Every structure is written in structure tokens, then in C-alpha cells.
Amino acid sequence: MALPFSTEDLSIYYGEYQAVKNISMSFPAQSVTALIGPSGCGKSTFLRSLNRMNDEIAGSRTTGHIWMDGIDLTASSTDVIKLRQRIGMVWQRPNPFFKSIYENIAFGPRYYGTKNRKQLDEIVESSLRKAALWDEVKDRLKESALSLSGGQQQRLCIARALSVTPQILLLDEPASALDPVSTGKVEELISELKDELRIVIVTHNMQQAARVSNYTAYFYLGKLMEHGETDTIFTNPTQQSTQDYIMGRFG
Amino acid sequence: MSTVKVNQKARKRAKATDKLATVLIVTFAMAIVAILLGLLGFILFRGLGHISWNFLTSVPQTMRAGGGIGPQLFNSLFLLFLTMLITVPLGLGAGIYMSEYAKPGKLTNFIRLVVEVLSSFPSIVIGLFGLLLLVNTFNLGFSLLSGALALTIFNLPLMVRITEQAFAGVPKEQKEAGLALGLSKWKIITSIMLPVAIPSLITGTILASGRVFGEAAALLFTAGMSTPPLDFTNWNPFSPRSPINPLRPAETLAVYIWKVNSEGIAPDATQIAAGASAVLVIMVLIFNLLARFLGRTLYRYMTASRRMS
Numbered sequence: 118m119a120l121p122f123s124t125e126d127l128s129i130y131y132g133e134y135q136a137v138k139n140i141s142m143s144f145p146a147q148s149v150t151a152l153i154g155p156s157g158c159g160k161s162t163f164l165r166s167l168n169r170m171n172d173e174i175a176g177s178r179t180t181g182h183i184w185m186d187g188i189d190l191t192a193s194s195t196d197v198i199k200l201r202q203r204i205g206m207v208w209q210r211p212n213p214f215f216k217s218i219y220e221n222i223a224f225g226p227r228y229y230g231t232k233n234r235k236q237l238d239e240i241v242e243s244s245l246r247k248a249a250l251w252d253e254v255k256d257r258l259k260e261s262a263l264s265l266s267g268g269q270q271q272r273l274c275i276a277r278a279l280s281v282t283p284q285i286l287l288l289d290e291p292a293s294a295l296d297p298v299s300t301g302k303v304e305e306l307i308s309e310l311k312d313e314l315r316i317v318i319v320t321h322n323m324q325q326a327a328r329v330s331n332y333t334a335y336f337y338l339g340k341l342m343e344h345g346e347t348d349t350i351f352t353n354p355t356q357q358s359t360q361d362y363i364m365g366r367f368g
Numbered sequence: 369m370s371t372v373k374v375n376q377k378a379r380k381r382a383k384a385t386d387k388l389a390t391v392l393i394v395t396f397a398m399a400i401v402a403i404l405l406g407l408l409g410f411i412l413f414r415g416l417g418h419i420s421w422n423f424l425t426s427v428p429q430t431m432r433a434g435g436g437i438g439p440q441l442f443n444s445l446f447l448l449f450l451t452m453l454i455t456v457p458l459g460l461g462a463g464i465y466m467s468e469y470a471k472p473g474k475l476t477n478f479i480r481l482v483v484e485v486l487s488s489f490p491s492i493v494i495g496l497f498g499l500l501l502l503v504n505t506f507n508l509g510f511s512l513l514s515g516a517l518a519l520t521i522f523n524l525p526l527m528v529r530i531t532e533q534a535f536a537g538v539p540k541e542q543k544e545a546g547l548a549l550g551l552s553k554w555k556i557i558t559s560i561m562l563p564v565a566i567p568s569l570i571t572g573t574i575l576a577s578g579r580v581f582g583e584a585a586a587l588l589f590t591a592g593m594s595t596p597p598l599d600f601t602n603w604n605p606f607s608p609r610s611p612i613n614p615l616r617p618a619e620t621l622a623v624y625i626w627k628v629n630s631e632g633i634a635p636d637a638t639q640i641a642a643g644a645s646a647v648l649v650i651m652v653l654i655f656n657l658l659a660r661f662l663g664r665t666l667y668r669y670m671t672a673s674r675r676m677s
Contacts, residue, residue, distance in 0.1 A: 170547060175472075202550035212541035215564045217672035224559070225549045261672045274545070281549065 122146075122285060122315060127181035127191075129159070129166050131174070136162045138339040139181070144285075144332075149307060149316045151326035151347065154336035155362060160319050163336070164287050167317065168204040169197050185285075202229065205278030209290040211270035213262035213277070218254050221262045221273055225281040240280055248276035249306055268299025275306065286310065288318040292325065304329050323363055327351050335359045408649065415646025418639045424647065427597070428624070433636040437644050439595045442611055443512070443618040444651070447591065448580045450516035450614060455523045455576060460569075462524075463531020468557055487525030491586040494521050499589035510617040515591025519583060523576045530572025534565035563670035570663030574656055581652050584622040592617030593627060621648050 123143035129136050137159040144150050152160040165171045166179055169190065183190040190200055202225075214221050222241040231237055241258070245251040250272040254265070262273055271291060278286060288307070292300040307316060307329045320326050326333055327347060334344040335356070343350060343359045354360045361367055426436030462483075470476040498518035508514045538561045546556035594617050599609045608616060619627065621644055628634075628641045 168548060170544065173544075173547065198550050198552055200550075201548055204548075206544075206548035208541065208544065210541060212539070212545045214542065214545065214560055215671040220672065225551075228549075228551060228555060259672060277545070277549065 121184060121186070123184050124163075124167075125182040125184065127163070127166065127179070127183060129162050129171060130178040130180075132176050136339055137166065140341045142334060142341060142344050144315050144317055146315050147312055148331040149311050149318060149329050150332040150334060151330035152317065152319045152334050152336060153321075153323070153326050153362070154342075155367065156321075158336040159339040160334075160336040161289055164289055164317060164319050167285075167287055168201050168206055170201075170206065172197065202281050203283050204285045204287060205281070205283035206287040207271070207274050207278055207289070207291050209293055211267060211274050211294070213265070213270050213273050216262060217259050218262050218265070218273065219258040221277050222280045225277065229281060244276040244280040245273075247279050247306075247310065248272045249302060250276055266299075268295045268302065271295060271299065271303060272306065275303070275310075279310075284314050286314050286316045288316060290319055290321060293321060300325075323351075323365070335362065337362070411642075411645050411649050415642040415644070418643030419646060423643055428640075429634055431634060433634055435634055435636075435640060437621060437624065437640070437647065439598055439611075440619060440621045440624040440644070441647065441651075442598075443591075443595060444581060444620040444622070444648075446612065447512055447515055447519070447587075447618065447620055448577055450512055451519045451523060451580050452573070452577060454516060454520045455527050456573065458520070459524055459527025459576075460531050462528045464535060464557060466528065467532040467535035468553070468561075483525045483528050487522060487529070489522060491522065491583060494518055495586040495589040497521075498586065502590060509615065510590065510592030510594075511615045512591055512618045513614045515587050515618065515620075516614075518586045518590040519580050522586070523579060526576050526579075527572060530575070531565075531569060534568035534572065535561055537568060538564045563667065566667045566670065567663055570659055570666075574659045577655060577659070578652055581620075581648060581655070582622055584620075584626050587620055587623050588626075591620065591623070593619050593623060595619055621651075 121143065123141070125141050127140045128138055140163060152164060154160050162171060167183060167190075169179075171177050171179065179191055181191065185200075185203075188195065214224065216224065219241055222244050223237045226237060226240045231240065242251060242255075245254065250269060253269060254273075257264075262270065265273060271294075275286075275291070291307075292303045295303065304325060307318065310316060311331075318326075318330065330347045332345065333347045333350040335342045335350065335354075335358075337358055343354060343356050350359065351363060354363065422434075423436045424441060425438045426434075427438055428440070429435030466476065466479065470479070495518060498514055498521075502508050502514040502517055503510060508517075535557075542560055542564060543556055546560045551560070596608060596616055598611045599607075600611055602610045603612060604610050605612050605614065607613060610616075625641050625644045625648065628637050628644070632640065634640065
């Protein structure tokens with residue numbers, strides 16, 4: 118499981134504007150890394166570049182490297198579509214497909230070649246169990262995913278990401294649109310999932326970062342200001358700016 | 369105190385404006401409904417009495433009373449089928465290209481301009497163009513195929529634009545979810561976006577089809593103004609008497625209504641025109657309802673949802 122996953126001198130530009138500035142950092146295995154910082158600091162852009170979703174934005178340009186397993190993900194020869202199978206992603210607003218609950222989960226595995234109905238059933242069940250949703254939906258798998266509540270939809274999206282057994286999970290403020298109970302469930306889930314894969318999470322919620330992450334990276338104006346173990350960052354930051362942000366003095 | 373009074377005055381005025389606007393908007397909406405109902409009522413009232421099984425199935429008569437509209441009815445439906453057979457795949461393809469593949473730029477804008485211009489062409493001009501190019505130069509003659517191709521010319525822009533808008537209307541989060549799952553672009557378009565776009569596509573297809581039913585001017589010089597004696601037991605598409613031969617001339621219901629009205633010499637020409645008009649209107653209505661039902665069923669099947677959203 119110990120795949121080295123890191124960025125090296127990664128910069129992202131939107132036209133002339135440099136949104137992410139020369140970031141080198143690594144994401145240790147079996148851990149959660151939280152990206153924090155005020156709005157517009159580049160943390161979401163950075164996250165989206167890790168599975169090259171940023172390529173979809175017209176006018177964006179990436180320099181530097183992202184390493185996974187010794188492969189440079191930013192190289193033009195890298196098969197982006199294959200790479201994305203290994204890096205799952207979940208967004209702020211739940212975006213289940215306009216399909217049944219079952220189909221939301223089975224869609225990816227079937228696309229990758231699992232045609233056997235029994236195997237698909239197993240994948241659906243195990244993915245939903247991992248996302249702590251199985252008990253709530255097992256009797257209504259044929260119903261539309263849109264009939265679920267917001268919190269359930271978000272866990273369904275996590276289950277969908279897990280269905281193709283990624284090694285890395287990118288979470289872009291996954292709980293910020295949810296109620297407190299659902300937020301609690303998603304956070305619990307993150308803690309459980311980190312044993313199986315590495316997780317990178319962008320969050321605006323300091324308590325959440327402190328609760329779920331092992332490592333924290335503080336971004337400001339496109340730069341990585343500070344990166345270290347969450348306990349250290351929160352109790353004893355080396356930068357004044359980090360301390361000010363964590364204490365809620367700005368941002 | 370004085371500011372409070374001013375505010376109240378302003379609020380009263382805003383309320384009055386709001387009421388007035390609501391009344392106006394509702395009136396306009398009602399006016400449209402009234403016009404539609406009036407038209408429908410008039411056409412049906414005049415024509416319904418003349419409709420009978422015999423009228424719907426028998427061949428027209430030139431001199432005697434009692435002619436029917438059987439071949440014309442079939443021609444309209446078959447021409448619709450042929451036109452949509454050409455229009456839908458082309459329109460879907462071009463629309464998906466415009467929405468998902470074309471990069472914004474001069475070429476894309478130019479294509480869009482061409483599509484818009486094409487859709488605003490007068491239909492009589494397209495009819496004459498069809499006569500020169502399809503009927504004469506390509507030697508297709510007055511035929512269903514010529515008619516279908518001419519109708520495609522002005523149905524295609526509509527279909528392209530509607531497809532483009534239907535796909536652009538799919539939430540971009542759906543596309544992102546597919547990308548993040550590692551799906552190919554083609555898979556995302558066909559399996560994720562298409563089902564969501566289906567309701568809009570169905571609406572577009574209905575609109576395009578309505579024009580086929582109603583069009584007369586473009587068909588006068590392409591599909592022709594006559595129908596050979598048809599043998600409905602002959603299903604060989606190459607036989608000149610077969611109803612499904614695409615190279616035979618075929619006047620549609622709309623063309624026939626125009627013909628009977630302007631030069632019909634049968635004693636019951638007026639009634640035939642009225643009856644045929646009623647049949648045309650009813651056909652458009654039935655087609656609308658059927659297409660909607662089909663779209664809803666398809667959407668439900670593809671998205672597992674209970675209702676159209």
C-alpha cells in the first residue's frame with residue numbers, strides 16, 4: 118500500500134494568473150491530509166489538479182510534477198482516464214448520477230469489465246457498507262438516487278468513488294453542504310477509510326480538520342505556508358499567518 | 369417617523385405594480401390559451417362531422433363527391449418517418465459536437481451562424497432549391513426522398529440547436545462525476561448526459577415533427593402534388609405502386625388541403641378540406657401526446673426516477 122504520492126514544484130496557471138505556486142508536498146499512506154486556508158488560496162485548485170480535473174477548465178496550465186508510483190501524472194503521455202480510476206473524488210455538492218442507487222455504484226465497475234451480476238451485487242453491497250449507507254438503502258436499491266437526502270447522496274457519492282477501488286480519495290469540502298448529523302457520519306467514514314487509502318480533504322472547518330486529519334497543510338495566496346502533523350500545526354504553528362487563520366483572525 | 373412613512377408608500381406602490389404585472393401576465397397567458405382553444409374548436413367543429421372510417425381510408429375523387437384522404441394520411445406519416453430518420457441522427461451528432469467537442473472560436477461561431485441562417489430560410493425558397501438540386505440535378509424526381517431531404521434542411525438547424533441546449537443544460541457536476549470515475553468522454557455523453565437530456569430532446573423532436581406535418585410550401589416542388597395509385601398489399605420498396613417506395617411522388621395531407629382548397633372541383637371540396645384539416649390537427653395532437661409519453665417512459669427507464677424533472 119505504501120505508494121509514494123507527492124507533488125514536486127507544482128504550479129497551476131489560469132491564463133496569466135498563477136493560482137498555485139511551486140508546491141512540493143507528499144501525502145503519506147494510511148493517513149488523512151487536510152488542506153486549509155482562506156477562500157481563493159488555491160487549495161481547491163491544487164486538489165483538482167491531483168487527478169487532473171483542472172485540465173477541464175479552459176485556459177488552465179500546469180507545470181511541475183505529480184508523482185504516483187514513480188509515474189509522473191502531469192506528463193502528457195500519462196493516460197488521464199486510467200489515472201482517474203485510481204484517484205477517486207467527491208465534491209462539496211453531492212452529484213449522484215440520475216440513475217438508481219444500485220446503478221450509481223455498479224456503473225463504474227461494469228465499465229471496467231465486471232459484467233457478472235453476482236459480482237456486481239457484491240461490489241454494490243461492499244461499497245455501500247464502506248460508506249455506511251447499506252442499512253439505509255438496501256431495500257430500495259432500484260429507486261432513484263435523487264430520492265435520497267443530501268447526506269445520504271453524499272455518502273452514495275463516496276461509495277461510488279470506492280466502487281472502483283481507488284488508492285487515493287480526494288474530498289473537496291465534502292461535508293460543508295450537510296447538516297451536523299450527516300457531517301458527523303461523513304467524518305466518521307473518513308476516519309475509517311484512511312486505513313485502506315490515502316485521503317486528501319479540503320475543508321473550511323478548522324474543527325473538522327483537527328478531528329479527521331493526521332496532517333495539515335496551510336495554503337495562503339497560492340503558496341504552501343506550512344505543512345506538518347495536524348497536532349503540531351494546530352497547537353504550535355511556526356508561521357504567524359497560520360496561527361492567525363486557525364484562530365479565526367481572518368479568512 | 370417620516371422615513372417609515374416613505375417606506376410604506378414605496379411598498380404600497382411596489383405592491384400595486386406587482387399586482388398589475390401579475391394581472392397583465394395572466395391575461396396574456398389566458399389570451400394564448402383562448403386563441404388556441406378557439407382555433408382548435410373552429411377547425412374541429414367544421415371538420416369533425418366529415419370524418420369517417422371511409423374518409424380516412426379511401427382514395428380521393430377529382431370530380432365526384434365522397435373522396436377520402438387515405439393515401440395523403442399515409443404519405444404524411446411516412447414522410448415524417450423518413451425525415452426524422454435523416455434529421456435525428458444528423459441533428460444529434462451535430463448538436464453533441466457543438467456542445468461537447470467544439471472549442472469556442474471562429475469556426476464554432478461560424479457553424480452556429482450557418483445553422484441560424486439555415487433555420488430562418490423561407491420554406492418556399494427551400495422548395496425551389498429542392499426542385500433544382502434534388503429533383504432535377506440529382507434526378508430524384510418528385511419523390512418522398514426529395515421531400516424528406518428538403519424538410520431536413522430546415523428541421524436540422526432546429527434539431528441541432530435543441531440538442532446543443534439539451535446537453536448544455538445537463539449539470540456540469542454530472543460530467544465531473546463521470547470524469548472523476550475515469551469514464552471516457554464518449555461514455556459520459558452516451559450514458560450519463562444523454563438520459564438527463566432526453567426530456568429536452570423529445571420536446572425538440574416534437575417541435576421538428578410538427579413542422580413536417582404542417583409544411584406545404586417546401587413540399588409542392590419536392591414531394592410533388594400527386595400520388596400514384598397505391599397497392600397497400602405491395603411492400604416491395606422498389607415497386608412504383610408500393611406505398612413505402614421512397615422514390616414515388618407523394619402529396620401530404622397539408623399539400624392536399626391546399627390543393628383542394630385552391631383548385632378542388634369535387635362538389636364536396638370544402639367539406640373535404642375541413643375534414644382533412646381536422647384530421648391534421650388531431651394527428652399533431654396525438655403525436656404530441658404519444659411522443660411525451662414515450663419520452664417519459666424512456667426517461668424513467670434510463671434514470672430510475674418516478675417523474676420528469
